[in-house]
Amino acid sequence: MKKVLMALGFAFVVLAASAQQMNSRPLIWLGEIVDLSAKKEANLPIGSVAFKMLQTRFQSSPVFKLGAAVPVDLAQAEKGSESGSFYLDGTICRVAGEIQLDVRVFSVDSSEVVYSGFFTVSGENLLRPVVNKIVEVLGEELFRDILGRLELITSVGSADIYLDGAYFGKTDETGKILMQQLHPGSYKLRVLAEGYREHVETLSISPRRVARVNASLSEEPGSLLVQSSPDGAAIHLDGVEVGQTPLDIPQIETGEHNLVLRKPDYTESSQKIVVRSREQRRIQAELSILPGSVRIVSEPKGATVIMGGKTLGDTPLTQYDLAPGKYIMELRFPGYRNDSLPVEIKAGAQATYETTLAPKTARVNIDTQPQGVSVYLETDGVRTALGETPIRDKEVRLGRHSLRFEKEGYFPATKSAALTTEQPFAVEQDMKVKPGSLRVICRPDGAIVELDGVGKGKTPLALSSLEPGVYEIKVRNSMAEAVKTVEIKPNSFVTEEFELKKKPNRFHPAVIMATIALGAFLSVAGQ
Missing domain, CATH: 2.60.40.1120 (Carboxypeptidase-like, regulatory domain)
Incomplete structure (x- = not known):
């Protein structure tokens, strides 16, 4: 059978007496070439209705040549007769009683008879039972060369299958179904199953081939x-x-x-x-908040870090896995005051804090005799000036120190100071003054020198180790004497020079006064 679309020619022959009578009469065609795409079913002649039935059964849409063949003379003689009514347009056929029809199917191309058979029909719409019979008996044989099949496998069993909106059936428990006698063309496949999303896809059916489709249904979300x-x-x-x-x-x-x-x-x-x-x-x-960390650096190094009564270690110290928040870190180091360091820890971050510890101190009061002495603190080779005396409430680190006292004109003094507590500490120091020197020169030499009335020798004279102060120097010889006042400062060298000359003869002042008075008296008396 050819691959072209098939056409159906319905030959209806009324057998009146014998086969010879049937064959001796010419046949005429009733009906027309029908294109379903151009007409509505309600207006189709009976031949076209028959075609619509075939189209629905085989999912095809060819143009079929449909008609009924009867003897010409019978059609003319019996038109409108009681035995039956035949209308040449093929829209309706009425027959009285039963009529046996010789049905023949012709090829479109060659008009070759591909099937013939006898059917007994009665009543109105003569073609309907004939077409139904053709579909039942000849359907698969007639369309075998142009039909295809669909083998569908779904991921779930007992799924409902629809083709182009028409329900086709259910898959078996394994999800399989075989759909036969499908006309070549494109189809819209829908697969439905309880609890699963609808599966929709477009597939193509080819002649004489089996289309295999796997439909994976996803569960409803x-x-x-x-x-x-x-x-x-x-x-x-x-x-x-x-x-x-x-x-x-x-x-x-x-x-x-x-x-x-x-x-x-x-x-x-x-x-x-x-x-x-x-x-x-x-x-x-x-969700747990991210821990943070903190790095503590101190001067001096090695200070012990304590948080909440727990010792964390010595500086420099990095502490990890701390919950975010504010903390107080206590730092301790011998000889230094404890330091309370507030720190804030942030989630996932490291905070760095640097601090300088304050040493423990005592308040030191220093007095000297005389005042105005410069005082220096010497600790571990480091010299620090504390100021001039008197010194009050000077903060000095605890520990062993050396105090050095210095003042111009005085011998330096050193005193040890052991500060062990933070209690006030008092220091007193008497300074020893440095002596001065005096040189006495006189012309002529050999004059006797007295210092504060005490004879010291003859000029030229050098006196050392003199206590600072004011002295009276008296220089004399047989002809004259001289007196000076001199200040000897600490660690000073003073030179005093004298020159002694012979004293002239002079009246005593009292005699001079008496002489003047006497002269005046005599002058008055003479007048």
């Missing part, structure tokens, strides 16, 4: 409610950020998913979850 403490965590589902907690996420594919929650300053929450069809999965994640 579930949903996911994600909550966290605290709120505001970013939700990453299978690597994609979908929002922030709390969040109700609909239409989640069933199966395993990766869920990650991220929030700044908090640890990341990661877990695998399973979502089931038409169920809501609830997730409650407790």
Whole structure:
């Protein structure tokens, strides 16, 4: 049989007496060439209605040549007669009683008879039972060369199958179904199963071939409610950020998913979850705040760090895994005051704090005789000026120290000071003055020198180790004497020079006064 579309020629012969009578009469065609795409079914002649039945059965849309063949003379003689009515347009045929028809199927191309058979019909719409019989008996044989088949396998059993909107049947328990006698062309396939998403696809059927389709049905989605403490965590589902907690996420594919929650300053929450069809999965994640760390540096190094009564170590110190917040770090070092260092730890960060410990001190009061002495503190080779006496409430580190006293004109003095407590400490120091020197020169030499009335020798004379102060120097010889006052300063050298000359003869002042008075008296008396 050729691959071209088939046409049906319905030859209806009324057998009145014998086969010879049938064969001796010419046949005429009733009906027309019918294109269903151009007409509505309600207006189709009977031949076209028959074609519509074939089209529905075999999913085809060719143009069929349909008609009925009867003897010419019979058609003319019996038109309108009581025995039956035949209308040449083929729209209706009425017969009285039963009529046996000789039905023949012709090829479109060659008009060759491909099938012939006898059918007994009666009543109105004569062609309908004939066509039904042809479909029943000849359908598969006539369309064998142009039909295809569909072998469908679904991922679930007992699924409902629809082709181009028409229900076809159910798959078996294993999900298989074989659909036969499908006309070549494109079809829209729908697969429905309880609890699964509808599967829709377009497929193509080819002549004499089996189309095999695997339809994988995915379960109807579930949903996911994600909550966290605290709120505001970013939700990453299978690597994609979908929002922030709390969040109700609909239409989640069933199966395993990766869920990650991220929030700044908090640890990341990661877990695998399973979502089931038409169920809501609830997730409650407790997020832990990220710890921080702190680095403590002190001067001097080696100070012990204590937090909340627990010793953490010695500086420089880095302490990890501390909960964010504010803390007080206590630093201790021998000879230094304890230092309370406030620190703030932030999540996921390291804070660095540097501090200088204050040494333990005592208040020192220093007095000297005389005052105005410069005092220096010498500790471990380091010299620090404390000021000039009197010194009051000077903070001095605890420990063993050396105090040095210096003043111009005085011998330096050193005194040890052991400060063991923070109690006030008093120091007194008498300074020993440096002596001065005096040189006495006189012309002529050999004059006797007295210092504060005490004879010291003859000029030229050098006197050393004199206590600083004011002295009277008297120099004399047989002819004259001289007196001077001199100041000897500490650690000074003073030179005094004298010149002694012979004294002239002179009256005593009393005699001169008496002489003057006497002269005056005599002058008055003479007048």
